[in-house]
Amino acid sequence: MKRDQTVRLISTVALVTLLAKLLGIVRESLQARAFGTQVAADLYTTANNNTIYLFTTVAYALCVAAVPILAPRLQRSREEGLRAAGNLITITVGVSVLVAAGWIAATFTPWVDALWAGTAAETEQLASYIRLMALALPVIVLTYLLVGLFQSMDHFHLQGSMSIPYNVFLILFLALFAQRLGVNGYVAAVAGAWLLQLATTAPYAVRERCRLPLVFDLRADYVKTFFKTAAVTVLTTSIFLFCYLQDSGMAAALTDSPVSAFYYADKLFTPLTTTLIYSITTVLFPKFTQEYATGSRQSYLRYIWGTLRSTLLLILPISAVLAVFGTPIVRVLFEGGNFTAESSASTGAIFSIYALSMAGFCALDILSRAYYTMERTLAPLLVNAAVLVCNWGLNQLLGSRLGGSGLALGTTISITLGGLVLAVLLLRRTGGVRVLPLVKSLAATLVTGGALWWVTDLVLTGDESKLMLVVKCGGLGVAAAGVYALLMLLTRQEDFLALLRRLRGEKNDNSADV
Numbered sequence: 001m002k003r004d005q006t007v008r009l010i011s012t013v014a015l016v017t018l019l020a021k022l023l024g025i026v027r028e029s030l031q032a033r034a035f036g037t038q039v040a041a042d043l044y045t046t047a048n049n050n051t052i053y054l055f056t057t058v059a060y061a062l063c064v065a066a067v068p069i070l071a072p073r074l075q076r077s078r079e080e081g082l083r084a085a086g087n088l089i090t091i092t093v094g095v096s097v098l099v100a101a102g103w104i105a106a107t108f109t110p111w112v113d114a115l116w117a118g119t120a121a122e123t124e125q126l127a128s129y130i131r132l133m134a135l136a137l138p139v140i141v142l143t144y145l146l147v148g149l150f151q152s153m154d155h156f157h158l159q160g161s162m163s164i165p166y167n168v169f170l171i172l173f174l175a176l177f178a179q180r181l182g183v184n185g186y187v188a189a190v191a192g193a194w195l196l197q198l199a200t201t202a203p204y205a206v207r208e209r210c211r212l213p214l215v216f217d218l219r220a221d222y223v224k225t226f227f228k229t230a231a232v233t234v235l236t237t238s239i240f241l242f243c244y245l246q247d248s249g250m251a252a253a254l255t256d257s258p259v260s261a262f263y264y265a266d267k268l269f270t271p272l273t274t275t276l277i278y279s280i281t282t283v284l285f286p287k288f289t290q291e292y293a294t295g296s297r298q299s300y301l302r303y304i305w306g307t308l309r310s311t312l313l314l315i316l317p318i319s320a321v322l323a324v325f326g327t328p329i330v331r332v333l334f335e336g337g338n339f340t341a342e343s344s345a346s347t348g349a350i351f352s353i354y355a356l357s358m359a360g361f362c363a364l365d366i367l368s369r370a371y372y373t374m375e376r377t378l379a380p381l382l383v384n385a386a387v388l389v390c391n392w393g394l395n396q397l398l399g400s401r402l403g404g405s406g407l408a409l410g411t412t413i414s415i416t417l418g419g420l421v422l423a424v425l426l427l428r429r430t431g432g433v434r435v436l437p438l439v440k441s442l443a444a445t446l447v448t449g450g451a452l453w454w455v456t457d458l459v460l461t462g463d464e465s466k467l468m469l470v471v472k473c474g475g476l477g478v479a480a481a482g483v484y485a486l487l488m489l490l491t492r493q494e495d496f497l498a499l500l501r502r503l504r505g506e507k508n509d510n511s512a513d514v
Contacts, residue, residue: 017160021271023167030174036338047129059144061233066148320449326352353408363419387418444487
């Protein structure tokens with residue numbers, strides 16, 4: 001894939017994904033206004049975390065694991081590829097039906113009591129939400145496996161666009177029926193809306209004339225590899241989710257930190273973080289394979305380092321700006337109705353701290369995929385497992401002292417350390433790896449973020465209307481971007497100068513292909 005084509009494709013995928021994520025933020029904003037951070041919202045959050053959110057994570061891992069199995073088979077023979085796809089879909093959807101049934105059966109056991117320390121009526125309400133949401137599991141699995149199939153056919157936009165009708169439907173529900181049907185109706189709407197995501201795969205099936213055979217062959221040579229890769233990918237691609245689940249679970253035991261505050265903070269952090277990072281890795285993941293196959297191990301690792309460094313060039317300043325503007329962003333998007341100023345303060349504090357983990361999240365995602373390309377899964381598996389253990393330990397230490405902010409801080413520290421450790425493990429003894437450009441980016445980010453925090457503390461009074469808050473923060477954000485760019489120029493940061501040359505149409509053979 002040529003560099004210009006790669007950049008255009010990443011840009012297009014990022015724009016489509018951004019549209020879907022923005023619609024998701026609108027949906028969460030309407031949900032916040034309708035349900036706030038009260039008990040009913042906490043029940044929905046707990047049910048969603050333990051069903052659809054978790055199921056989506058597993059299904060996405062199945063999608064990632066399917067691509068390297070289906071892509072080469074489709075290239076060799078379309079019939080072979082479709083047969084493998086049909087087999088994987090039959091097996092996994094069948095397993096998902098059994099898992100959904102088990103999940104529903106578990107709601108009649110003391111398991112639900114462990115999820116919620118409330119009244120018996122609240123616990124029963126939670127159980128009913130979980131039962132309804134669990135029914136969506138087979139649909140979620142089928143949807144993501146079809147996404148994996150069509151990604152193997154170079155349809156990269158589907159993953160970003162499939163949630164657009166889903167979000168539009170829920171936005172309309174919240175605008176028209178939330179007051180009348182309440183949380184109970186919204187739970188049903190969320191579970192049923194997954195059928196719309198499944199429906200978005202239909203045009204691709206028609207375009208590719210896909211007729212998947214009904215195959216059930218557990219002895220196929222790729223089945224064991226598929227489930228092994230998926231098991232590792234569940235952890236390595238969803239490390240933030242599992243840290244968030246730990247945080248929100250421990251928050252339930254704190255009196256000053258509602259679970260739904262973590263929910264809304266996550267619903268802001270995850271879309272903003274994954275829009276850029278997943279757009280890059282979705283397009284470049286096949287490129288990783290090509291680089292590894294055609295060059296030496298040393299050149300491949302230098303390519304991975306260049307990709308990571310160039311991505312962090314954008315991620316670091318964005319992380320700083322979001323951390324400074326955490327509470328104002330939450331105020332503008334969510335505050336109103338049942339979502340009070342107190343809700344904004346608690347959610348904004350958690351979001352600001354989460355924003356500081358963006359660089360570590362980025363490193364873990366890109367470097368884990370670099371390991372997958374080399375068919376090595378042990379290092380990312382162990383590092384991500386260590387992140388979870390570290391997060392649990394820091395949560396115990398910081399949560400009791402700092403409340404919800406302490407839990408979020410534990411996640412940020414754990415993920416950042418995990419990204420650093422994985423980078424050292426992958427790149428040690430690799431010649432030509434230059435750290436100075438990244439040091440320059442980090443130094444410029446610290447200076448810009450510190451200056452922005454100081455000026456913001458002077459400029460924002462706390463009494464601004466939402467419109468004035470947008471104007472002030474927007475102006476300060478633009479000024480911060482200018483300061484960051486100026487510092488990059490003054491320090492002659494290589495990746496930034498290469499980006500400028502690329503924008504001018506000049507050739508630069510030493511820059512990373514992103």
